Amino acid sequence: MAERTAAERVALARHPDRPGTAEFIPALFTDFFEQRGDRLGGDDRAILGGVALFHGRPVTVIGTRKGRTLEERITCRFGMPSPEGYRKVQRLLRQAEKFRRPVITFVDTAGAYPGKEAEEHGQGEAIASTLAMMSELTVPVVSVFTGEGGSGGALALGVGNRVLMLENAVYSVLSPEGFASILWKDASRAEEACEVMKLTAPDLLELGVADAIIPEPPGGAHADPGAVMRALDAALIQTLDSLRKTGPAALAAQRYRKFRGMGAGAVRKERT
Amino acid sequence: MSSILARRRQKLLALKALRGAPAGPVPEEEPCPACGTGSTRREWVKNLYVCPHCGHHMPAGAYYRLSLVLDRGTFRELDEDLCSNDPLDFPGYAAKLTEARRRTGMGEGVVTATGRIGGQKVAVGALESRFFMGSMSAALGEKVTRLVETAEKNRLPLILFSASGGARMQEGILSLMQMAKTAAAVRRFSRKGGLYISVFTHPTTGGVTASFASLGDILLAEPGTLIGFAGPRVIEQTIGEKLPEGFQSAEYLLEHGFLDAIVPRAQLREILQQLLTLHGKGAGEHG
Numbered sequence: 001m002a003e004r005t006a007a008e009r010v011a012l013a014r015h016p017d018r019p020g021t022a023e024f025i026p027a028l029f030t031d032f033f034e035q036r037g038d039r040l041g042g043d044d045r046a047i048l049g050g051v052a053l054f055h056g057r058p059v060t061v062i063g064t065r066k067g068r069t070l071e072e073r074i075t076c077r078f079g080m081p082s083p084e085g086y087r088k089v090q091r092l093l094r095q096a097e098k099f100r101r102p103v104i105t106f107v108d109t110a111g112a113y114p115g116k117e118a119e120e121h122g123q124g125e126a127i128a129s130t131l132a133m134m135s136e137l138t139v140p141v142v143s144v145f146t147g148e149g150g151s152g153g154a155l156a157l158g159v160g161n162r163v164l165m166l167e168n169a170v171y172s173v174l175s176p177e178g179f180a181s182i183l184w185k186d187a188s189r190a191e192e193a194c195e196v197m198k199l200t201a202p203d204l205l206e207l208g209v210a211d212a213i214i215p216e217p218p219g220g221a222h223a224d225p226g227a228v229m230r231a232l233d234a235a236l237i238q239t240l241d242s243l244r245k246t247g248p249a250a251l252a253a254q255r256y257r258k259f260r261g262m263g264a265g266a267v268r269k270e271r272t
Numbered sequence: 273m274s275s276i277l278a279r280r281r282q283k284l285l286a287l288k289a290l291r292g293a294p295a296g297p298v299p300e301e302e303p304c305p306a307c308g309t310g311s312t313r314r315e316w317v318k319n320l321y322v323c324p325h326c327g328h329h330m331p332a333g334a335y336y337r338l339s340l341v342l343d344r345g346t347f348r349e350l351d352e353d354l355c356s357n358d359p360l361d362f363p364g365y366a367a368k369l370t371e372a373r374r375r376t377g378m379g380e381g382v383v384t385a386t387g388r389i390g391g392q393k394v395a396v397g398a399l400e401s402r403f404f405m406g407s408m409s410a411a412l413g414e415k416v417t418r419l420v421e422t423a424e425k426n427r428l429p430l431i432l433f434s435a436s437g438g439a440r441m442q443e444g445i446l447s448l449m450q451m452a453k454t455a456a457a458v459r460r461f462s463r464k465g466g467l468y469i470s471v472f473t474h475p476t477t478g479g480v481t482a483s484f485a486s487l488g489d490i491l492l493a494e495p496g497t498l499i500g501f502a503g504p505r506v507i508e509q510t511i512g513e514k515l516p517e518g519f520q521s522a523e524y525l526l527e528h529g530f531l532d533a534i535v536p537r538a539q540l541r542e543i544l545q546q547l548l549t550l551h552g553k554g555a556g557e558h559g
Contacts, residue, residue, distance in 0.1 A: 112482075112501065112502075113510075114501070114502030114506045114507050114510045115502075115507060115510055115511055116507060116511055116515065116519070118501070118502070119500050119501065119502065119507065119519070119520060120528055121528075122486075122528070122529075122530050123482070123500075123501040123502070124481035124482040124485075124486050124499075124500065124501040125482075125486040125530060127451075127482035127483075127501065128451075128455055128481070128482050128483050128484070128485075128486040128487050129486070129487065131451060131452050131455035131456070131482075131483060132455045132456065132458070132459035132487055133459075134452075135452065135455060135456035135459055135460075136456070136459055136460070136463070151439075151448065151479075152448065152451055152478075152479055152482040152483075152501070155448055155449075155451055155452055158452075159452050159456075171445060172444060172445060172448075173439045173441065173443075173444050173445055173447050173448040174439065174441070178506075179441060182441055183441045183442075196360075196362065196363065197444050197445075198360055198444050198445065199444070199445065204445060207445060207446065209445050209446075209449060256456055256460065259449065259452040259453045259456055260417065260453055260456065260457070262410070262413075262446065262449035262450070262452070262453050263359065263410025263411075263413060263414065263443075263446040263447075263449055263450060263453070264410075264414075265357065265359060266356065266357050266359035266409070266410030266411065266443060266446050267354055267355065267356065267357055267410055267411040267414050268354075268355060268356075268357040269353045269354060269355070270353055270355055270379065271353050
């Protein structure tokens with residue numbers, strides 16, 4: 001693996017030609033049927049999901065979508081989901097549970113959309129209830145962070161039994177720009193933020209947030225998408241196989257324990 | 273229960289509440305930040321730090337809040353000594369933690385406890401906005417999760433007062449993970465039939481809004497509370513326009529269907545008592 005600075009990885013993770021959910025689905029699955037709408041009055045194009053076959057077995061696949069053309073990007077709000085998007089995710093998750101399909105999510109988003117309507121429609125509630133729902137599913141859930149993973153908007157698709165990351169994907173509490181702006185009141189210190197935030201795949205593997213890293217070609221995922229698809233395919237086969245023998249209750253329990261243990265080393269006892 | 277111990281607990285909570293009382297040491301007359309009308313310290317205290325003229329609710333400390341709703345002498349703090357371990361070794365964070373702990377007398381930005389309201393035993397927690405703005409550290413998430421587990425194990429209703437600026441930046445991704453952890457814990461508690469009342473207090477934004485605070489069976493808020501996922505400044509920057517007056521206020525959320533009720537501070541204890549009674553045995557004997 002090439003040694004890169006965190007800022008270089010952030011740039012690769014945001015590369016406009018980086019393959020996303022819209023490319024992964026046709027490359028990795030067959031018979032994809034897109035399911036649209038949250039059944040509450042909206043359909044968010046920033047979330048792409050439906051049913052497909054993965055090596056002949058039905059799965060529910062859900063991902064964030066940034067869009068390719070400028071028009072698509074605007075329609076998809078550059079990959080930042082609205083509450084309608086998270087409620088569509090919930091609808092698809094409920095069906096995955098009902099039909100006992102494994103869930104595969106692809107995450108590539110700067111975060112949930114911070115807009116006026118998004119707030120009016122309950123962005124906080126939508127993310128909170130998605131987190132809660134994902135945590136208790138009794139089917140296997142594999143989350144793949146493929147590009148940017150920003151904030152609660154990314155986590156809402158990331159409560160997996162296994163969390164995989166592409167080699168140059170990043171995952172953080174907030175974008176480096178937002179982080180620098182909040183902490184240092186200076187968004188231009190984003191590059192410095194990248195280095196202290198521990199947002200690269202190797203950092204997250206070490207922190208126990210990611211379970212495995214999927215290698216990318218030397219130039220990054222966009223340099224040879226075919227190679228990325230092959231690596232991703234192999235990783236998904238292996239990961240789903242490893243979960244196949246686990247029963248429904250045990251799958252939910254394993255996922256619960258995994259997230260229950262997050263940050264266990266980050267607390268200590270001291271008299272105040 | 274020994275009455276001496278109960279008196280002692282009451283005294284301790286009263287002392288801590290004093291420290292957490294909103295205005296701290298104030299001059300003879302302190303103007304209300306909302307309407308500008310002055311009130312004496314005595315008036316502020318008597319009115320629970322709510323402006324007697326316009327009803328503006330001053331932010332209140334965590335211990336103070338608990339002292340307002342719990343029966344006298346029933347407060348028993350949990351995990352008082354749990355605090356952050358600076359997990360990412362973040363530059364300058366350890367010193368800031370020490371300073372926050374010295375200033376507030378708290379180990380972390382949430383107080384968790386068991387106590388009684390109108391005789392009914394409850395598990396209760398309150399976030400402290402003066403401790404890193406109530407931001408979600410791993411220790412804060414852990415304390416909240418342990419409180420939920422205490423409620424589950426002892427079949428107690430759960431009451432949480434939120435006040436948070438969102439994630440604890442200095443703990444990075446581990447802060448983010450607390451959203452999944454706490455959301456999963458309250459969902460599990462809920463599945464076992466437990467009653468969870470969530471009370472938003474000013475301000476509650478970011479990861480706390482987008483996790484445990486929004487998952488209550490009953491959602492309440494103090495008047496004027498700012499509640500949102502994204503903060504108003506971020507939204508204005510994104511959409512390139514000014515937000516209307518009162519956007520993201522509790523009143524606004526009530527209109528949009530995201531709250532059950534807005535409850536003034538002086539009525540909160542009574543409303544909580546009513547809700548506990550309404551849930552009857554279901555509230556305390558789930559499982």
